[in-house]
Amino acid sequence: MSWIVHNLWLVAALPFAAGGVISVMKQRQRTLAAGLAVGSMALSFVLALMAFVQVLTSHGEATRQFSNFAWFQFGAEWVRLGWLLDPLTAVMLVMVTFVGLLIFIYSIGYMAEDENFKRFFCFLALFAGAMLGVLIANNLLLLFMCWEIVGLTSYLLIGFWYEKPSAAAAAKKAFIVTRIGDLGLFLGMAWLYAQTGTLLFYDAGRGCLEANALTTLAMHTTVFGLTLSSAIGILIFCGSAGKSGQVPLHVWLPDAMEGPTPVSALIHAATMVAAGVFLLARVYPLLSAGVTHGMTTTVALQVVTWVGAITALFGALVAVAQWDIKRILAYSTMSQLGYMMIGLGTGGVSVGMFHLITHAFFKALLFLGAGSVIHGCHGEQDIRFMGGLRKAMPVTFAAYSCGMLALCGVPLFSGFWSKDEILHSAFVWNLSRGPFYIGAIGALLTAFYMTRQMIYVYAGTTRLAAESTHGEHGHSGAHESPKVMTVPLLILAVPAVVLGFFGTPVWPWFQSFLEGDTANVSFGALGGAFPLMIVSSLIVFVGLGLGWLLYGRKLIVDVGALDRIESAQPGLFHLLSGAFYINELYAATVVRFTLVAASVSAWLDRWIFGGVVRAISTIFVLFAKVDSFADTHVVNRGFDAGCGSVSYGGSFLSKLQAGKVQRYLKFVGVALFVAVALLFWGGKA
Template sequence: MNSWVVAYLWWIPAAPFAASLVILSLSNARRKSAAALAVAGQALALAMSMVAFAVSMQAPGFRAVQNFTWFTFGEQALRLGFVLDPLAAAMLVMIALVGLCIFVFSIGYMAEDKNFTRFFAYLSFFSGAMLGLVIANSLLLLFIFWELVGLASYLLIGFWIQKPSAAAAAKKAFITTRIGDMGLFLGMLWLYGRSGTLLFYDGGNGCLESASLAILGASATFIALLIFCGAAGKSGQFPLHVWLPDAMEGPTPVSALIHAATMVAAGVFLVARVYPLFSLGAINGVTSSLTVVVWIGVTTALMAALIAIAQPDIKRILAYSTVSQLGLMMVSLGVGGVAAGILHLLAHGFFKALLFLG
């Protein structure tokens, strides 16, 4: 059963993506059909995620990988893949479940909107991109889904594009996160140049496995910090936090999805996924890159909490609350509490969605 589940793991993000494509082909008059397709696609993704989660819980340290060659150039082959482990499985269930609740809530919330159909197409696209990101076994594939998440956030934050403030907020989010993504892209290139692969796990030859980590040596610190730039942009860490409060200009379900289950979760997940790079050569659990993560997290948590106190608008209070919570998650990861940081991320996904939707 394990091999069957992993072989068809790509079906999980494919379900919302397929729903999004079909919804885009519908006219605005087909509102019920659009909502039904979006909810059905998300429900199917949730069902498959729960099966994957059950499989991942069969044994401690479970990890199953499905790699394939995308294309070859000369003697080089560019390989991608999908991975199922407890980290990916827990994220799949949280994203799919919280997303499904937000989808159902949106049916009533957006009922009078003239672009109802397009809204659900964007929501499904957003969910599919995030689900694909968490099962990627290649930093390149993760980066592709990472950018799709950024595109979806731009479309949804600026959904009411006729409002100048919404258009400005969407542009601000897109540009700010691209600044961090430049660091992630450079780190990816450096990692490939040193290790010769972007697969996380590949039978002992992946970039997060001991053979490749030994080759990286001291460069692992700089690669980890460049990758952290991308995580800081997506997860609203200081000084790239400025886009997150303004993202409130989108519809409330979008705010719930961004702050709870998708975009901001991606940065914390990325640090957890490539944690072996951050912890390489640790002395008493401390490395230079982890120290940077801790101090950025502490600064973000304290700064955002203090700013939230002075906000008159409830949505901006929740936004700065999210920034503060994300800072605490980064602190957990930085001090070696990966499980604690991910548990915080999962719990935050549920309670922050409830706060926005309530």
Template sequence: MAFFLQYAWLIPLLPLLASALITLTPLRRAALASAWLATGLMMGSTVLALGLLAAVAGGWALHDGQLVQLAGHHGEHGAFTFPEPNVVQRFVWAPTGDTALQMGIYIDGAAAAMLAMVTIASTCIHLFSIGYMASHPRQSRFFSFIALFTAAMLLMSMADNLLLFFMAWEIMGLCSYLLIGFLYERPSAARAAVKAFITTRIGDVLLLLGIVYLYAQAGGIGFGNDEGGIFFPPLLERLASETGALGLSHAAGIALLLFGGTVGKSAQFPLHVWLPDAMEGPTPVSALIHAATMVAAGVFLVARTFPIFTADPTALGVVAFIGAFTALFAATIAIAQFDIKRILAYSTLSQLGFMVAALGVGGWVAAMFHLITHAFFKALLFLGSGSIIHAMEQQPAIRQIHHHDEYAAQQTAQDIRNMGGLRTRLPWTFWTYTAGYLALAGIVPFAGFWSKDEILLDAFKHNLAVYLTLSAAAFLTAVYMTRQWWLVFFGEYRGAQPVVFVNPDAPASASDHDHHHDDHQHAHDHGEHWHEDPRMIAPLVILASFALTAGALNLPFDLPFGHWLADVWGQEAAKLDPLVAGLSLLIAIAGIAAGWLSYRHAFTSADDTDPLAARFPALFAVLHAKYRIDELYAATFGRLTRSLAVAWSLIDRQLIDRLIDGMGRFTFGLGKVNFIIDDTLLNDGPDGLASGTQGSGRQARRLQTGKAQDYLIYVFGGLLALAMFWLYVVGR
């Protein structure tokens, strides 16, 4: 156990090493070698993370390099506290006046569980990507990016202070930009990458302000319950009692700024708009962002700094409201989407809302539990959707579209209206996807039931409005996932005559293929070729097993292994409430029944009208358009930004440019005058005097011949001149 504790720092280092080797060495030219190097080192990190989790769960810790057994810590009623850390390794990084800023790792139960979850999910995504990205010419670059992405998330999970946390946080922002825009030749992907980068930067600025605010008040930003740590009880009491800006306590102000980072990174309303567009990246990227990295980071930020939030409950009310609203808001949008990945994206928004709301009502264990279970079944669903899309793109009608417009072909392949009957064509994908679907819907005994039930239980106990909102979101989750599952896997295959995606960025020559009346629509079933890549099946099976069993990590029963995660985290365990659990299960079953009844006879052909659209056309149009939030932002912030840009451009051209040009002309004129003065008086004058002196010298040298007869002639001439002057001038 001492090995895993002592060398925990290797967990983020191995994927970082993979990224560096692929990027900086000739290995980048060997696509398959790059893929397996990144995957192999990721597997190594997984082994280390699992060993570390086992050591932490066993109560082992390193103190001054010695392996010791910690006394058990279980949360008590009252103020939230973290247990004593298992590993703290720091080094002096930079001087700060009389003290020095330290960097290092801080590992407790929360960090250990996050490291295990991230490494397992990321390893499965790496394995899946070997098959999914096999034919892509930039495969090596892809694996370099996802390895760096994972390394940043791992470093963030074990950071010992908020500055190192923020550094890793920003590296993830860079990686998300690079991976969302990985297919940068597509204008839509480039726009989505920029949108994600700019939107999340808004939250990042708030987070950075919160870190600065905390440092100004606490004199440090290191994690820990002891003096000098930001969880030190007397410090938290002071922050909660002293008032800052807007009448808020320092604790509330700091917490709200930190939560701003979560709103951006975890795509909570109103900064949610970037996450659905992030689907422009390859499907493994979507799985990585939605399950193992990026969006999980925002929830973990609140969980990691939770004592600050509990010091003054004011901030928790805002957290609960934003989370609950986002959960229901995103669920209503998901029910009206047709892109298989976008449905899952809005599902992620909704589930993140569940986690944030749980933190807002004080359900720290429930939020972290759902964060971990959700990572497994959401990675499974995204990778399963990748397997479906990969198979759909091989069908005759889609291949025909691919000849004219690759992007339109991909988007057409992602439309659930063009699917149907895939359970017999893709059996491995069907069964594993079904496990993810049931986990997300909240059916017992799948993992999602246990973690979501715990969230609903905490909401039921502490905030009835949040409970009712989350219950409505849970019902809609079961509805839209049943809709998706049924339309994809049941009924007749509709892809022979698909609804073709109209690419707004396509050249004019491709516009003739916008509709499904083209020649390629006459492809028949005998041309179909369905194939599940064996390299993609293994990760799906692994993740499906976690979707089924991960709930056992924190069962609400007094069993030998019951409450295991709560015990690892050193927090109070939840007890089973039969009423809330029964209602949760009934809500999920009711949602599944409503989805099945609504869609069991829907879409006999791809261009049929959605039943919801047929009954409520105006409502469906609003939901399908995502409440037109993007258009609202474009009409307000976008227009304001463009107006400011135009105004600044005018100021730049008409004022600043003219001022600078005028100063340039004035300076140029002064330069000319100075040149004339310098050239005429200072250069030509002294130069002429010097030339005259030199000429006089040369003439004088000619008189000095050194011959006596010449000098006698000069004397005779001089006397003759004087005599003539005397006789003719003076004498007269």
């Protein structure tokens, strides 16, 4: 076993250590704090590259190596943890550390004026360490512990500007909603341990993802005829749905935009939301357990596919009618995560993960580009108050355009290849064509809403001088961001363009790498995929064309003008801008029920349970008073009287023992006289 496998824990430990050191530093040590955070991520990136090379140069079974150790013992059982290096881990480590490093560097410029600069980098480092811990874990318990730290640090980062009520509320919302999903994950984890006796993924044939355990889980059924593997897999998917913002646990994700933009990029691109998809990819053998030649899928994979399809369409529809530049991207992220779920459910790990990797780069580019726009527009986030930024911010515009084209799936950009593979897998899915049609509509909408955003933000003339939605006057001009922010954008633009070529039908290197095979160039494979590529390309261009027809032919000048869709279909636009009023629905049902239940519980606690307690206490107080009266006026008085009698008797008897002989003789004489009298009286009687 190589050195990097034994020491893979260092990849996560370095950011953790940096976060710990930064936490005890003084507030004014800003440069040192940023240096420690960036340095730790740079070292983790180097270690991730070493791990990647290790897997890349291995063959067969050697592509999966693990190191397990005993943690603690309870009874006769040992809890064992460990870390795992396989192609899935290796590619995720490189992506997370590289994108994370660029976001860390970008944050130096974006947060330069923030008074809590040091605290921000402390939270960033802890967040990165937790995410890397999720990736290397060879044990579902260890993964769950790191998973929860990710949830905690995301709460701290989303609510970083806690003085804003909206940020504090968004942080609490994200924390609570994701915990709801995590409850399902915890139950699935407990059930899996009860059935297999271990939470180690791989352990020389004894792991819960290895053949023996999977065969047992697939052979036994539970409620509704579900196999144990599918039932446990669906519970684990609940945790993934919460982290990855899948319907109906998606409501936290758009509100998470209240955090600083680097946080949005980190959470919505490479790390937190990707963790849910990664978890499903990690436990994919469990989700697919029992698949035979006669059955091409399982109930768990069907659930994943349909939830992903609904989410993909939902997010794309809502993004059409948003005004906040980051909120558009947030709903876009939600939609793209749905595509990843479709890919996992219909095509397997390589299909879903390919889109996850490409999406991480171009969505990080888009979020950081949005942050650059916000920085250049003096804090403005409403796209109605932008415009004309193509000339004012040329570097940001060029980089952002690459990300936009990749997200839309324009041919030759990275998103085209990964999204096309998902659509192809959905098209050949033998259960239904529904996910394919939903995905195709979502692809058209993606091109449409991104065209709308680009025209509002970059085309025409600036509208910054108009009054903002917050009642404040905007600034007269935008400016390009500093190089510490624009250089990461340019770096991310490169993989946004070229990364897709590592997974084309002609050369499916990425897919082969994840499966541990050797990729071969095959131009014949292009023939089978070419018709669907043409269809998907036409869908994208139709979306781009519709966006240009509605918004590009007549540019927006007046910030108060209605959106073109709003003017044509106000009811539909308001429905989409309100995100189908899911938040309001939850507020009227789940939240209200919770509040009513809390009120009833408080009433029961105060008047029923509390009343019983008060009644019992009153009875016992009454008993105590009766006891006190009896003790004071009966027992004590009787005892005092008895004590007085004894004292008087003692006093009297003491007088009989005064030590005077003549008195004793008198008593003897009197006693003798009495005795004689009694004898005489008795004899006479």
